Amino acid sequence: MxxxxxxxxxxxxxxxxxxxxxxxxxxxxxxxxxxxxxxxxxxxxxxxxxxxxxxxxxxxxxxxxxxxxxxxxxxxxxxxxxxxxxxxxxxxxxxxxxxxxxxxxxxxxxxxxxxxxxxxxxxxxxxxxxxxxxxxxxxxxxxxxxxxxxxxxxxxxxxxxxxxxxxxxxxxxxxxxxxxxxxxxxxxxxxxxxxxxxxxxxxxxxxxxxxxxxxxxxxxxxxxxxxxxxxxxxxxxxxxxxxxGGKSANVILSDADVTKAVKIGVGNALLNSGQTCTAWTRMLVHHDLYDEAVALAAKTAAGYSLGDPFDESTRLGPVVSAAQRARVLGFVERATARLVTGGPDAPVPAVGHFVAPTVFADVDPSSELAQEEIFGPVLSIIPFGSDDEAVDIANNSRYGLAGGVWGSDERALAVARRLRTGAVDVNGGAFNPLAPFGGYKQxxxxxxxxxxxxxxxxxxxxxxx
CATH class of the missing domain: 3.40.605.10 (Aldehyde Dehydrogenase; Chain A, domain 1)
Structure with a gap:
């Protein structure tokens, strides 16, 4: 009909x-x-x-x-x-x-x-x-x-x-x-x-x-x-x-399980080809774990195979339209941060609106890459030195929809309470469809x-x- x-x-x-x-x-x-x-x-x-x-x-x-x-x-x-x-x-x-x-x-x-x-x-x-x-x-x-x-x-x-x-x-x-x-x-x-x-x-x-x-x-x-x-x-x-909209931060504290935090964080950022309002598109990592996190994020993202949505081996489908693909690639091409995987020249299927999973490191927290909702498979990694600095960077956004925090339980919970956002997952807490969902700010x-x-x-x- x-x-x-x-x-x-x-x-x-x-x-x-x-x-x-x-x-x-x-x-x-x-x-x-x-x-x-x-x-x-x-x-x-x-x-x-x-x-x-x-x-x-x-x-x-x-x-x-x-x-x-x-x-x-x-x-x-x-x-x-x-x-x-x-x-x-x-x-x-x-x-x-x-x-x-x-x-x-x-x-x-x-x-x-x-x-x-x-x-x-x-x-x-x-x-x-x-x-x-x-x-x-x-x-x-x-x-x-x-x-x-x-x-x-x-x-x-x-x-x-x-x-x-x-x-x-x-x-x-x-x-x-x-x-x-x-x-x-x-x-x-x-x-x-x-x-x-x-x-x-x-x-x-x-x-x-x-x-x-x-x-x-x-x-x-x-x-x-x-x-x-x-x-x-x-x-x-x-x-x-x-x-x-959203521009959610995934905060990885110095005592976090970095392997778990990065792998789940990359998966969250790339879910639905990054076309998720709650996506953790900013990965904030303590200096002590930073190099390891960047390498692991690049390797994890590069493992997301693109292709036919009905092929069981496909982990990343296309973005929804040619216009959306052009918009996402525009952000990628304008970025001045360090590209660690993906990017505008990465191989993608010849047909379809595909964007390669892309990870940038050393991202300026005030840059376009860190401030604008890209709505594609693009992750920005940002270093920090203290819990206070992490909170400041995370809250440096006109958005406040979701986020994640990784670390020892009490410390992570204390940071989660300080984030100006409608939802926060601590150490990979599962999405709850009975809990209130919505945002702060814009x-x-x-x-x-x-x-x-x-x-x-x-x-x-x-x-x-």
Whole structure:
């Protein structure tokens, strides 16, 4: 049904016959076309969501949990197809497409079905009953790098809270959103509760962000676009939740297990071909471990084989588009730091938007390489001499989304507490899909995942008795 939009519980023809090509970034071949939606399509979808809101919001949360449970079941049966679709439209190696790009959003959906099945009891403060009610109609605008996970973090939480949703996925990776819409239809979600409108940011995204009947805009993407959405929503005093860029630091203290810290740190930086907002793209290493870390990072990164995402030996797929490849290579070519592996002249497959895993050492903490979000397989290594200096370098960023610290437990925890960032992993702590996710500074506003993510889509009301 990729020639249609999903609005009001039906597959409907778009207002325009214009379409957007979807490319396989590993082969540069067109694999599909989707509607280039218009403001008229957004109007129809928002109207459907508004009409469905009272009925959906009026259901007990445990009833909404039942719908989410069915949605999880319908989506789970499509897991293999989801992974393959993401491999095709995004270029993620199949292992990553299956375990991370598919497994994680299913876990997030499961978590919201479970949260909704066990709603928190009403709070009493003196003579006031404090209740949580859904915000209303939500416009969800999502990125291309994790095309189902970033959708699920918004849609599952919003539906659990009692909101209705209009989803605008990235035009670069829209196909997996169609699988979600098919699953929603099969699960029997009431008409208008979930709506899908494909199209470009300047048209569909802007129409959603500025729509007078959209109560909240939840956006994941660039800081520049987040700034535009904030302004559009501010004109009508609408709520926004923004998950934006990052330039995360991986701090390796003098008493760290350097081998483990570097290998896991390189893997984190290169995950999804470096197209991860939380990627530890700055590796900060104590002087005593620095030379060893640089050599190990270079060797580890060079071992990431590039190629066909569906070849089991591939560890690094392409970046998402020719424009993204040009952008990443621009940063690499302008860099003045010491190149230790990769670079613009490193061999890559002749076809596809591939960038070799690239590591720079002796990077100036204030340079473009250390300050800008490159969003490609590029790692910067920076030396430091003390814990205080490491904290200063790590916090020398307009971003504050994630990070890592390695060292003896208490020391590493003390440094982690000083980092101005929304999440920090200590000694390789695993990602927790139930914990709040979001950023400080220009990395965003609000939180996703778990109960904190649910609260983003709720209003708080005090009823005095």
């Amino acid at each position: 990729t020639s249609h939009l999903y609005i009001g519980g039906k597959w409907v023809a778009p207002a325009s016959t214009d379409t957007i090509p979807v490319e396989n970034p590993a082969t540069e071949e067109e694999i599909a076309r989707v509607p280039s939606g218009t403001a008229t399509d957004v109007d129809r979808a928002v109207a459907a969501a508004r009409a469905a809101f009272d009925g959906w919001a009026g259901l007990p949360m445990v009833s909404r949990a039942g719908f989410l449970d069915r949605l999880h079941g319908c989506l789970s049966t499509r897991a293999e197809k989801i992974a393959r679709t993401i491999g095709l439209e995004m270029g993620a190696p199949l292992k990553i497409a299956s375990r991370v790009q598919t497994g994680l959003p299913l876990a997030v959906l499961r978590s919201y079905a479970d949260l909704a099945a066990r709603p928190a009891p009403a709070e009493t403060v003196g003579n006031s009953l404090v209740v949580h009610e859904p915000v209303g109609v939500v416009g969800a605008i999502t990125p291309w790098n994790y095309p189902l996970q970033q959708v699920m973090a918004k849609v599952a939480a919003a539906l659990a809270a009692g909101c209705t949703v209009v989803l605008k996925p990235s035009e670069l990776t829209p196909l997996v959103a169609y699988l979600l819409a098919e699953a929603a239809d099969e699960a029997g979600l009431p008409a208008g509760v979930f709506n899908l409108v494909t199209g470009t940011g300047p048209v569909v995204g802007a129409a959603l962000a500025g729509h007078p009947d959209v109560d909240m805009v939840s956006f994941t993407g660039s800081t520049a676009t987040g700034r535009f959405i904030s302004h559009a929503a501010a004109d009508r005093i609408a709520r926004v939740s923004l998950e934006l 990395s965003g506003i609000g939180r996703e995942l778990g109960s904190h993510g649910l609260a983003e889509f709720q209003q708080v009301k005090a009823i005095q008795r």
